[in-house]
Amino acid sequence: MDRLLRQLSQLAITVFGIVTVTFFLVRMIPGDPAQYMLGDYATEEALATLRAQLGLDQPVYVQYGLYVLRAVTGDFGSSVVTGRPALEEILFSLPDSAILAFAGLVVAVVIGIPLGILTAERQGSWSDMLIMIVALFGISFPVFWLGLASVLLFSQELKWFPALGASSGGGLLTHLHHLVLPAGVLGISVAAYITRLTRSAMLEVLGQDCIRVARAMGVPERRVVWRLALKNALVPILAIVGVTFAWSLGSAILIEVVFSRPGIGSMILKAVSARDYQLVQAGVLVLAVAVVLVNSLLDLAYGLVDPRLSTR
Amino acid sequence: MPHKAMPNLHSVAPAAPVAPATAPRPVALELRDLTTVFPGDDGPVTVIDGVSLAVRAGGTLAVVGESGSGKSMTFLSALGLVAAPGRVRRGEVRIDGADILHQPPERLRRLRGAVISMIFQDPLTALNPVFTIGEQIVEVLRAHQRIGRSAARARAIELLARVQIPDPARRVDDYPHQLSGGQRQRVLIAMAIALSPKILIADEPTTALDVTVQAQILDLLADLQAETGMALVLITHDLGLVARYADDVAVMYAGRLVETGSMEEVFTKPRHPYTRALFRSIPRLDGPVDEELPAIEGQPPNVARLPPGCAFEPRCTVGRGRADCCTRRPLPLAGDRSGHRSACFHEDLPDRTEAIR
Numbered sequence: 001m002d003r004l005l006r007q008l009s010q011l012a013i014t015v016f017g018i019v020t021v022t023f024f025l026v027r028m029i030p031g032d033p034a035q036y037m038l039g040d041y042a043t044e045e046a047l048a049t050l051r052a053q054l055g056l057d058q059p060v061y062v063q064y065g066l067y068v069l070r071a072v073t074g075d076f077g078s079s080v081v082t083g084r085p086a087l088e089e090i091l092f093s094l095p096d097s098a099i100l101a102f103a104g105l106v107v108a109v110v111i112g113i114p115l116g117i118l119t120a121e122r123q124g125s126w127s128d129m130l131i132m133i134v135a136l137f138g139i140s141f142p143v144f145w146l147g148l149a150s151v152l153l154f155s156q157e158l159k160w161f162p163a164l165g166a167s168s169g170g171g172l173l174t175h176l177h178h179l180v181l182p183a184g185v186l187g188i189s190v191a192a193y194i195t196r197l198t199r200s201a202m203l204e205v206l207g208q209d210c211i212r213v214a215r216a217m218g219v220p221e222r223r224v225v226w227r228l229a230l231k232n233a234l235v236p237i238l239a240i241v242g243v244t245f246a247w248s249l250g251s252a253i254l255i256e257v258v259f260s261r262p263g264i265g266s267m268i269l270k271a272v273s274a275r276d277y278q279l280v281q282a283g284v285l286v287l288a289v290a291v292v293l294v295n296s297l298l299d300l301a302y303g304l305v306d307p308r309l310s311t312r
Numbered sequence: 313m314p315h316k317a318m319p320n321l322h323s324v325a326p327a328a329p330v331a332p333a334t335a336p337r338p339v340a341l342e343l344r345d346l347t348t349v350f351p352g353d354d355g356p357v358t359v360i361d362g363v364s365l366a367v368r369a370g371g372t373l374a375v376v377g378e379s380g381s382g383k384s385m386t387f388l389s390a391l392g393l394v395a396a397p398g399r400v401r402r403g404e405v406r407i408d409g410a411d412i413l414h415q416p417p418e419r420l421r422r423l424r425g426a427v428i429s430m431i432f433q434d435p436l437t438a439l440n441p442v443f444t445i446g447e448q449i450v451e452v453l454r455a456h457q458r459i460g461r462s463a464a465r466a467r468a469i470e471l472l473a474r475v476q477i478p479d480p481a482r483r484v485d486d487y488p489h490q491l492s493g494g495q496r497q498r499v500l501i502a503m504a505i506a507l508s509p510k511i512l513i514a515d516e517p518t519t520a521l522d523v524t525v526q527a528q529i530l531d532l533l534a535d536l537q538a539e540t541g542m543a544l545v546l547i548t549h550d551l552g553l554v555a556r557y558a559d560d561v562a563v564m565y566a567g568r569l570v571e572t573g574s575m576e577e578v579f580t581k582p583r584h585p586y587t588r589a590l591f592r593s594i595p596r597l598d599g600p601v602d603e604e605l606p607a608i609e610g611q612p613p614n615v616a617r618l619p620p621g622c623a624f625e626p627r628c629t630v631g632r633g634r635a636d637c638c639t640r641r642p643l644p645l646a647g648d649r650s651g652h653r654s655a656c657f658h659e660d661l662p663d664r665t666e667a668i669r
Contacts, residue, residue, distance in 0.1 A: 124396075208437065209432060209434060209437040209438050210437060210438055210439055210440040210441070211440075212393065212432070213432060213438045213439070213440075213500070213503075214440070214451070215393055215424070216391060216393055216424055216425065216429070216430040216432075217424065217425035217429065217451075217452045217455065217503055217504070217506075218421050218422060218423070218424035218425030218426055218452070218455050218456060219425070219451055219452065219455045220421060220455060221421075223451070223455065227451075228440055228443070228451070231440075231442045231443065232440065232441070232442055234442075305442065306441070306442050307441075307442065307487040307489070308441060308487070308489050
């Protein structure tokens with residue numbers, strides 16, 4: 001309970017920091033929202049009226065104060081483009097992005113963790129080296145390049161998967177069919193990272209005394225690696241998954257653009273070019289809260305894995 | 313200490329002609345010419361060089377020597393546990409007369425823990441921190457036996473009771489960090505004896521524990537030995553423990569044996585200059601209070617750069633510089649009918665530092 005409270009207060013502090021940083025970051029982007037909305041030929045009066053309407057004529061610190069006060073009550077302003085509440089717009093497109101990021105992460109975990117364990121088990125063998133080289137390529141190639149390459153190969157040439165969209169109208173199967181390629185690309189690029197870090201976490205554990213003891217007691221090697229060592233490595237591996245979740249959300253934005261999928265990513269991108277301050281702020285905030293929440297959940301999960309962490 | 317009822321006449325080297333007063337018990341574990349190498353910058357480095365030893369059922373062999381002398385590595389080699397890139401290059405490990413080393417890994421695994429078991433120096437790191445002690449004992453049981461979960465758990469509680477863990481039915485669900493150092497070593501002993509092995513190797517089992525706990529742990533091992541008749545190998549650098557618990561002694565230096573014999577022989581008539589120096593470095597309660605403790609001069613040798621002959625010669629206060637010392641190749645162990653053997657023939661020469669005293 002105490003632990004939960006501490007987690008929650010940490011969450012509040014983090015969110016406040018994020019709100020502040022995004023507020024000022026967005027305002028550092030050159031360009032005037034009023035100008036953007038009214039076009040190049042707008043009159044000075046029209047621009048001034050709109051700025052007053054949006055509160056942009058006030059000093060930045062006043063804008064910030066008002067923004068924080070409203071944010072506390074759950075009011076993040078309205079999108080200047082659509083006129084609808086910014087938070088509502090973002091939350092509306094959250095499921096699309098969440099599904100993509102989550103599917104990508106599942107692919108990454110399902111591929112990355114077993115490969116990391118296998119390579120640690122066979123450290124120095126040719127299969128270890130081969131997988132590590134492939135993983136290095138996976139990390140080195142940017143995710144949008146992988147996305148474009150996979151569209152060329154699997155959509156253009158092989159015609160296995162659709163190249164664009166998320167099939168908002170279709171049933172579950174069409175939806176999944178549209179998800180395979182983007183989630184696969186996202187997952188594979190993150191899997192490379194998870195493989196490497198899982199391998200080093202496992203190698204460290206496999207060198208520990210308690211593993212030598214298990215071997216000296218005749219515990220079969222498969223049990224030693226996949227049960228006794230793996231549970232020890234699980235805390236660092238969970239930490240890696242938490243970090244890569246943030247990363248896969250970031251990559252999901254790029255993937256959404258490459259595959260023209262609806263989602264927070266493509267929405268934020270459009271909002272930035274429209275200088276739609278409220279929408280960008282709400283979008284970044286929601287993404288950041290998602291990352292913080294997932295990491296807080298993982299923090300709680302550490303206690304389940306490692307008894308020494310739960311008694312503290 | 314009731315554990316040593318039998319006369320200490322059995323030899324470390326069964327090959328040597330021995331005339332025991334009573335029929336000796338059979339040899340439980342025998343190492344023959346065991347040699348382990350690691351790759352080095354200038355070719356392979358021999359870390360264990362031709363070690364031959366034996367320990368009889370129910371007997372206790374103490375293996376002594378400085379850190380890095382190869383005591384632990386000898387027995388890790390015997391169990392096939394040398395970490396790559398190290399490997400056993402030569403030799404045999406015989407249990408009940410049959411070599412176990414040149415076997416498929418799976419058969420060797422079945423012997424480990426079941427027939428020959430090992431406990432290690434640091435009980436704080438030897439237990440897996442994320443499993444309960446019960447789960448860890450069950451893991452060992454199930455590695456060797458077809459046994460159901462509840463039966464294995466019941467057996468784990470029995471074993472914990474056997475090693476005198478109080479309230480074992482409750483402690484079985486504890487994690488290692490909830491136990492004291494001495495209790496953790498007891499748990500490790502419980503794991504090691506879970507399948508009633510014939511041979512138990514205890515690698516400095518009490519070094520990490522405080523003195524009062526040390527005696528309890530060793531008494532426990534001695535009791536278990538008396539009860540089961542297992543052979544015990546006690547790797548230690550504490551000569552006090554050797555005197556109290558060992559039947560036979562093997563002294564190692566730089567990966568080689570330099571002296572073997574019964575505990576009484578080696579303690580009363582140490583022959584090798586290294587063994588003699590070791591005994592001199594023990595503080596004596598009846599000595600002068602302000603006397604400086606004699607230490608062995610120089611540094612323990614780097615096994616990657618040993619002299620071609622006797623590895624102790626550069627530090628030896630008996631033979632160093634003598635024309636007749638073995639500077640070309642090391643002298644193999646040689647000895648008399650008592651089975652007391654040494655790798656030096658200068659056993660009758662006085663030590664220069666002894667002469668000064």
